[in-house]
Amino acid sequence: MSVPSRVSRNQLIKQSWKRCLERNINPGDTPQKQVINSEYIKDLQLENEKLIHIAKPTFNKLQPYIKQSNHMASLIDQKGRIIYAIGTPEFLNFKNTNNLQIGINWDEQYRGTNAVGIALKENTPILIKGDEHFFVENHALTCAASPIYDSDGNLIGVINISSESPFFKNESVTLAQVAAESIQNKLIFEEMEYEKLITIHELNQVADKYTKPLLSLDNNEHIIRANEAAKRLFGSDCIGKEFKENTQFKYEVISDRTNKYWKSILLDPTRKQKDSRKQLYTFHNILGNCPKIKQQIELAKKAAITDLPVMLYGESGTGKEMFAQSIHVKSPRNNKPFIAVNCGAIPENLVESELFGYEAGAFTGANQKGSIGKFEAANGGTIFLDEIGDMPLRAQVTLLRVLQEKSITPVGSTKSKSINVRVIAATHRNLLEEVEAGRFRDDLYYRLKGVQLTLPSLREREDKVELAEQLLKQIHPFKELSEKAKTLISKYHWPGNIRELVNVLHTASFLADGKDIQPDDLQIQVKNTIREDSSVRTLAESEKIAIEHALEECQWNIKKAAERLDITRNRLYRKMELYGMKREKTL
Numbered sequence: 191m192s193v194p195s196r197v198s199r200n201q202l203i204k205q206s207w208k209r210c211l212e213r214n215i216n217p218g219d220t221p222q223k224q225v226i227n228s229e230y231i232k233d234l235q236l237e238n239e240k241l242i243h244i245a246k247p248t249f250n251k252l253q254p255y256i257k258q259s260n261h262m263a264s265l266i267d268q269k270g271r272i273i274y275a276i277g278t279p280e281f282l283n284f285k286n287t288n289n290l291q292i293g294i295n296w297d298e299q300y301r302g303t304n305a306v307g308i309a310l311k312e313n314t315p316i317l318i319k320g321d322e323h324f325f326v327e328n329h330a331l332t333c334a335a336s337p338i339y340d341s342d343g344n345l346i347g348v349i350n351i352s353s354e355s356p357f358f359k360n361e362s363v364t365l366a367q368v369a370a371e372s373i374q375n376k377l378i379f380e381e382m383e384y385e386k387l388i389t390i391h392e393l394n395q396v397a398d399k400y401t402k403p404l405l406s407l408d409n410n411e412h413i414i415r416a417n418e419a420a421k422r423l424f425g426s427d428c429i430g431k432e433f434k435e436n437t438q439f440k441y442e443v444i445s446d447r448t449n450k451y452w453k454s455i456l457l458d459p460t461r462k463q464k465d466s467r468k469q470l471y472t473f474h475n476i477l478g479n480c481p482k483i484k485q486q487i488e489l490a491k492k493a494a495i496t497d498l499p500v501m502l503y504g505e506s507g508t509g510k511e512m513f514a515q516s517i518h519v520k521s522p523r524n525n526k527p528f529i530a531v532n533c534g535a536i537p538e539n540l541v542e543s544e545l546f547g548y549e550a551g552a553f554t555g556a557n558q559k560g561s562i563g564k565f566e567a568a569n570g571g572t573i574f575l576d577e578i579g580d581m582p583l584r585a586q587v588t589l590l591r592v593l594q595e596k597s598i599t600p601v602g603s604t605k606s607k608s609i610n611v612r613v614i615a616a617t618h619r620n621l622l623e624e625v626e627a628g629r630f631r632d633d634l635y636y637r638l639k640g641v642q643l644t645l646p647s648l649r650e651r652e653d654k655v656e657l658a659e660q661l662l663k664q665i666h667p668f669k670e671l672s673e674k675a676k677t678l679i680s681k682y683h684w685p686g687n688i689r690e691l692v693n694v695l696h697t698a699s700f701l702a703d704g705k706d707i708q709p710d711d712l713q714i715q716v717k718n719t720i721r722e723d724s725s726v727r728t729l730a731e732s733e734k735i736a737i738e739h740a741l742e743e744c745q746w747n748i749k750k751a752a753e754r755l756d757i758t759r760n761r762l763y764r765k766m767e768l769y770g771m772k773r774e775k776t777l
């Protein structure tokens with residue numbers, strides 16, 4: 191930026207005159223004539239295009255003042271040449287008006303002492319009145335010039351305000367300085383904008399490579415920037431649209447001093463973990479409008495306010511745990527723990543220690559300090575025994591004893607502890623059939639039976655599409671299902687039930703390019719396993735269909751599917767090989 195000269199105006203003028211005299215020129219001489227043609231002006235203005243473009247709005251603002259006061263304002267480049275000018279016709283009729291035309295160079299070496307020349311030479315604003323000019327032919331003029339700098343402090347031009355001396359107004363000096371500063375600020379601002387553009391461009395490049403969706407919002411919650419992943423979620427036309435807040439997205443708020451704020455949003459659409467510390471599901475979360483599910487919700491609400499055991503039947507992913515949690519939340523035990531146990535996942539020899547806990551050093555590999563079991567952890571609250579139908583017979587005996595005696599004895603201990611828990615159990619099996627087959631104890635079955643709820647599989651629900659729409663609204667508010675996607679959803683057999691539907695919708699909303707989710711985005715295929723014709727099947731065909739059904743219902747869990755088919759796992763593997771059955775990657 192300019193360093194204000196400490197030298198006085200008079201000294202600057204004197205020094206300039208001295209330099210002129212040293213060049214062996216006389217005040218009475220006619221300054222060197224310049225040949226100016228339109229080609230020259232065109233090239234000159236092209237060369238200074240940016241400065242002229244930036245300065246024009248300032249000149250427009252000066253226009254009324256210049257006109258009214260018979261002044262002229264000109265923009266001069268760093269070599270001293272006039273590159274742009276405004277002025278009143280009266281002033282332009284001034285007899286030496288040719289000296290003020292575009293292209294004329296006012297550097298001191300051509301025009302002697304003058305405001306532009308000194309401003310350029312000394313980097314300072316200056317006023318030159320009448321006969322302070324070196325050449326007599328310029329004595330009729332009074333001029334105020336002020337330098338313009340770029341953001342690095344380099345002098346890039348001068349603004350000059352002139353008039354015939356009798357008309358010159360003192361405020362023109364200030365005006366020249368203010369105009370120069372205004373042009374300078376605009377220039378800096380424009381350069382910053384350009385740099386910002388480059389930064390944003392670089393940022394976008396990086397953000398597009400980032401696989402998680404990133405959004406920026408303005409203070410009206412409108413999307414102002416979105417990376418590729420975010421555009422896949424909200425559509426490529428999402429810029430400018432309003433963003434509806436959704437609790438599953440994390441975001442960071444950036445605000446400024448003026449209370450304007452922008453939000454930078456990192457979207458994290460991962461599924462909520464089932465964690466006892468996190469909020470439990472309530473009946474409010476259970477979606478669905480078909481009579482089958484509504485009836486079960488009503489029954490569950492009634493059961494919730496009692497202390498009766500509840501038995502939940504339903505395939506995997508139909509919402510059994512959601513129901514169990516909702517019942518607990520609505521029950522008088524809701525301020526006590528809800529503990530879920532997957533009975534099918536505990537190794538047979540660890541069932542007792544898992545459910546009832548163990549004393550320090552009870553067995554090899556046990557925690558040194560001992561551990562409390564699930565029943566003790568649930569004391570006062572609800573224990574959810576998931577996959578109860580898969581519990582080994584030996585463990586069933588111990589469980590029955592606990593339910594009857596309402597007390598537990600940790601492994602390795604001789605002391606029993608009294609326990610007060612409500613039991614909700616769930617299974618995808620038909621427990622009565624298991625009892626008949628001798629795989630489940632009938633006394634335990636009757637103790638657990640209580641209120642029985644059966645949750646429909648998704649394929650038998652009439653509200654599949656409506657459910658999908660409601661879930662999608664929670665997952666990604668901007669996405670919608672196309673008509674074809676809805677048809678596919680209603681036809682597909684949904685072996686993984688609502689859990690599968692939720693996952694399919696999550697993936698689809700990532701894959702969908704625009705607002706509408708298309709069938710391909712769902713990555714599911716309708717299987718034509720049921721023969722359209724009514725002709726009798728061969729034994730092998732029927733076997734193949736039975737195996738396919740079992741595999742799908744058990745989500746390709748070979749152990750479970752083999753049990754379902756009542757054959758050994760090895761036999762199932764052989765049959766699968768025989769029929770060339772492989773799990774499809776998309777499912």
Ligand SMILES: Nc1ncnc2c1ncn2[C@@H]1O[C@H](COP(=O)(O)OP(=O)(O)OP(=O)(O)O)[C@@H](O)[C@H]1O
Nearest residue numbers: 475476477505506507508509510511512688689692
């Ligand atoms: N009625 C429903 N409304 C909304 N979401 C549902 C519903 N039922 C199930 N879900 C969704 O499906 C997921 C699986 O549900 P849940 O864990 O309750 O099924 P489950 O029958 O207990 O399955 P599993 O037997 O495999 O444990 C839930 O986390 C939820 O996202």
